[in-house]
Amino acid sequence: MHHNEQQRALVLFSGGQDSTTCLAWALKRFAHVETVGFDYGQRHNVEMSCRAPVLEKLPPLLGNDHGALGDDHVVDAGVLGALSDTALTRDAEIRMTDSGSPSTFVPGRNILFLTLAAAIAYRRSIRNIVLGVCETDYSGYPDCRDDTIKAMQAALNLGMETDFVLHTPLMWIDKADTWSMAEEIGGEAFINLIREETHTCYLGERDIRHEWGYGCGTCPACELRMRGYEKFRSGKQS
């Protein structure tokens, strides 16, 4: 293994607000940071197309004291589309299912992403894996929960006979605090980068501009982002 693997991190980076914040968090903590994205036929592929501008513009924003941005790995996870029949990969209506989960639910999606990321980390001698899952703004995905992530750390370390640490810096904070974390890390310039370059909207809407970013403004992901931004700004004024 690489002698400085403890200083190496792999960030699951989708091009959304949460994973962009996690990427900046990792660049402030680790000497060498690589990224991985999963291409699985997301609607319009908007998120994936946001990745390159963020990767280009984020490091210059962070001042001099941050790690080096290394390789970006894009993995074909099209198998998810074959296994799912959900709104995230089709133009179906976003709605809640009878079981209470959003219809974008792909069972075990984050378990799959973590497993693929761990295989890359293993080969790249990277010890730290960073992902932007969150229990606070709970959206019905059990594979985002802290219990699941910790069970996966155990399973991956046993199954690969290694010593990964899974970091989830957003697990216990809400969306307003995610905006605040971004501000602490990169100031107003980073807030503006998130507003302009990251994407969250389930519908892939990039033409409608709001103060908090681009998106339809009504899907659950837009609502969450918008309310978090409003709370973040009002918190600063009070």
Added chain:
Amino acid sequence: MHHNEQQRALVLFSGGQDSTTCLAWALKRFAHVETVGFDYGQRHNVEMSCRAPVLEKLPPLLGNDHGALGDDHVVDAGVLGALSDTALTRDAEIRMTDSGSPSTFVPGRNILFLTLAAAIAYRRSIRNIVLGVCETDYSGYPDCRDDTIKAMQAALNLGMETDFVLHTPLMWIDKADTWSMAEEIGGEAFINLIREETHTCYLGERDIRHEWGYGCGTCPACELRMRGYEKFRSGKQS
């Protein structure tokens, strides 16, 4: 969920000796049995081409008291090839690496297979997942170990909020006992089916016939199968 999900099983079925034995084991235990295979650019695709004849010929061998064979799912797991650089997906020499694992090692391969299988089981209302991993004929794969499988059961049940049972009927027996288990389940006719129709050889050799099956006869997988068969037969004579 399906009312009889407890009587439904999904077998990870590759077309090899172990998973064929597990399939028969499952058909004797569960009312409804589905199968899943992973296509990830295995050499010559020999194992995958063994699946159909086994699926056709096995149920008639088992007498009247067995479950119904349901859908067979073939999943494109080509992403593994993209993540690995190992002998199983290339025509490189089979050898042991410096770390002591066979060079066919793909980190976390069984974790990935289990995750994909669980996503199918979830959608098919299947509670039982059966796989032919084994600790006894230990071949250096940490993702075949009992600890890993049990950690994965916890992670999958947390991450999918469900109640899977992972069955590993071969975990604590050796290859001779795997042959014995097959004989107990389906008699000499099943032994012959395994010899004629299943494939184990790492090199994809199907032209050289031995008493125990087809294969190069010298790769680690052939050696294990051959020695197990010899022990099984000599145990019966003594």
